[in-house]
């Protein structure tokens with residue numbers, strides 16, 4: 001049995017470890033923290049003792065590999081999919097995006113034409129842009145073409161002219177209102193940056209995957225248990241297959257000799273060895289673990305110094321009474337971008353009018369809030385809530401906590417895609433995963449799981465146990481299948 005070490009217990013490391021264990025390898029996973037889940041994890045609230053997620057995480061039904069990972073662990077029922085996606089506008093009117101019986105990609109059209117926050121000119125401009133996104137994809141957009149296997153390690157062959165999403169939308173007749181009320185809210189949440197700072201290829205790919213390919217792809221999956229509960233089974237899962245999860249034990253150094261890792265040093269000073277290593281570390285930490293000479297020697301690593309990061313801020317608010325009856329809502333025209341009613345996790349606890357409400361508020365690309373103290377952020381979030389739900393004006397704030405994640409995701413800047421490496425590194429026994437690697441997806445949980453599966457596949461090939469782990473994208477349906485030539 002081959003011995004492998006996985007470094008990092010975020011979704012990429014866990015997915016890679018589970019896939020390798022399923023294939024019969026003996027896996028030891030080292031995680032620096034005392035909990036699993038990395039950037040998508042839960043912590044114990046200091047004032048209440050309850051498990052709180054660092055930030056509300058959602059997935060879409062088109063996240064095939066993430067759903068597969070949950071299914072392997074038997075926790076797929078911890079996610080509930082919503083087929084209605086509500087928006088609340090500046091006048092507090094609710095509009096809902098939902099599917100109709102029309103064939104894909106027209107399935108969302110009836111609800112789209114009913115949106116109260118866009119005028120007819122805006123809607124026509126959105127339709128025009130979407131048709132162009134479909135043509136662009138049919139013509140073979142650039143992003144993700146290098147995803148998976150060895151291809152991810154090569155430079156792109158054709159010239160990729162980086163264009164921002166903002167410029168792409170303007171050059172495709174998007175109205176100011178459609179940009180402000182539709183494109184920005186959707187893309188800032190999916191890609192965690194402003195439209196000026198998003199590569200148009202990423203923006204187009206996101207819209208096509210989520211809204212135009214598949215009838216259910218747009219559905220929003222909400223965890224109904226703390227995120228930590230979704231990964232808890234990993235420990236038993238690996239142990240039952242001969243592996244181990246070692247928490248609170250980070251790697252501090254990787255020793256490299258003649259393009260092979262010879263050993264890794266742990267934070268307690270001991271060294272460990274294996275036949276192969278899967279790094280699922282954030283890119284800046286991976287660079288610190290490697291000898292400087294190796295980073296300087298290979299573009300594969302050196303390029304990572306040019307990847308930037310973008311922040312997300314979560315505000316958790318507990319109020320003394322019910323204030324909203326939606327499970328979640330996208331917010332237009334305020335600082336807060338999404339409100340998640342955590343009541344969905346425990347309907348009984350909050351069903352009476354005497355019960356309180358726990359709301360999770362999210363702001364992506366939250367550069368402004370990174371400099372603000374907690375109290376200012378909480379005050380601003382409450383002002384937004386009061387302007388949306390009148391009941392908040394009378395409500396008493398029981399407690400609140402702000403979680404700022406300064407390095408939430410890599411920044412999807414125009415032209416950054418070629419900097420994302422594939423799973424096969426120039427160090428022959430080191431395989432690399434992380435949401436920032438070449439997965440064809442923006443920095444999401446799906447990207448992290450894809451990267452773990454890709455690395456596992458690459459490692460299994462080297463051990464002469466080739467097998468397919470990565471699931472393909474959800475299939476195109478309806479007219480879209482004909483347009484794309486997928487039969």
Ligand SMILES: Cc1cc2nc3c(=O)[nH]c(=O)nc-3n(C[C@H](O)[C@H](O)[C@H](O)COP(=O)(O)OP(=O)(O)OC[C@H]3O[C@@H](n4cnc5c(N)ncnc54)[C@H](O)[C@@H]3O)c2cc1C
Nearest residue numbers: 008010011012032038039055057058250251434435444445
């Ligand atoms: C606030 C926030 C909100 C988000 N919202 C969403 C969302 O709604 N939907 C979505 O799909 N995605 C969302 N994301 C992105 C998603 O969380 C990430 O894409 C995903 O979790 C990344 O997983 P990963 O395994 O690649 O990296 P990480 O989660 O960063 O995992 C890396 C792991 O390595 C460990 N580690 C670090 N150093 C060492 C060391 N020296 N030795 C051993 N271990 C080490 C870390 O502790 C960590 O556990 C959000 C991210 C944030 C921060």
